[in-house]
Amino acid sequence: AQKVxxxxxxxxxVEKEDVTLDCVYETRDTTYYLFWYKQPPSxxxxxxxxxxxxxxxxEISGRYSWNFQKSTSSFNFTITASQVVDSAVYFCALRPYSxxxxxxxTFGKGTHLIIQP
Amino acid sequence: xxxxTQTPRYLIKTRGQQVTLSCSPISGHRSVSWYQQTPxxxxxxxxxxxxxxxxxxxNFPGRFSGRQFxxxxxxxNVSTLELGDSALYLCASRPDGAGANVLTFGAxxxxxxx
Numbered sequence: 001a002q003k004v005x006x007x008x009x010x011x012x013x014v015e016k017e018d019v020t021l022d023c024v025y026e027t028r029d030t031t032y033y034l035f036w037y038k039q040p041p042s043x044x045x046x047x048x049x050x051x052x053x054x055x056x057x058x059e060i061s062g063r064y065s066w067n068f069q070k071s072t073s074s075f076n077f078t079i080t081a082s083q084v085v086d087s088a089v090y091f092c093a094l095r096p097y098s099x100x101x102x103x104x105x106t107f108g109k110g111t112h113l114i115i116q117p
Numbered sequence: 118x119x120x121x122t123q124t125p126r127y128l129i130k131t132r133g134q135q136v137t138l139s140c141s142p143i144s145g146h147r148s149v150s151w152y153q154q155t156p157x158x159x160x161x162x163x164x165x166x167x168x169x170x171x172x173x174x175x176n177f178p179g180r181f182s183g184r185q186f187x188x189x190x191x192x193x194n195v196s197t198l199e200l201g202d203s204a205l206y207l208c209a210s211r212p213d214g215a216g217a218n219v220l221t222f223g224a225x226x227x228x229x230x231x
């Protein structure tokens with residue numbers, strides 16, 4: 001069984017502050033994929049990043065960065081210089097590498113990020 | 118390139134009725150999966166279809182079913198609706214090969230059961 005925990009239910013920061021969203025996962029699979037998705041009020045889940053379990057390099061994309069640490073089973077997401085448009089619910093998700101991709105994503109409960117102007 | 122299209126966007130049903138939701142994947146995507154999102158349980162995997170065959174199913178009762186057509190469009194059906202079936206139902210599609218594990222989601226169908 002797999003599990004994804006996002007302990008922060010809601011985070012509120014003032015615009016331009018940096019904010020980190022935590023994600024901890026549990027899996028018995030040795031290889032797997034990790035994802036982050038963003039869900040704005042419109043409801044559509046927007047893909048942000050995919051990380052393979054055998055690639056522990058951190059990644060930066062503009063104001064977004066991701067810190068993957070296999071030793072602590074964590075895949076944290078940092079937004080630098082947050083903006084009001086970053087306000088959304090963010091989900092971390094896990095999928096096993098095996099199964100030809102047919103296995104569903106296991107999602108965390110999400111973190112509601114509020115960026116105040 | 119058009120995204121994943123779900124219809125209807127909103128619907129209201131009463132207990133005991135049934136409902137059918139539709140999903141048109143991104144052109145060329147043969148895999149379609151469905152998820153249920155509720156405030157209590159969060160996002161949960163329902164099932165995935167590939168080339169008209171169900172490849173995997175989540176832990177949902179038999180009232181939840183789906184199918185996929187030869188053009189990759191998919192439908193899901195919920196029979197004998199219960200109040201707890203009120204949710205946002207999200208459809209997603211993914212390509213074969215490279216990037217196969219990246220799902221693109223539609224905007225969802227919000228079902229309210231009264």
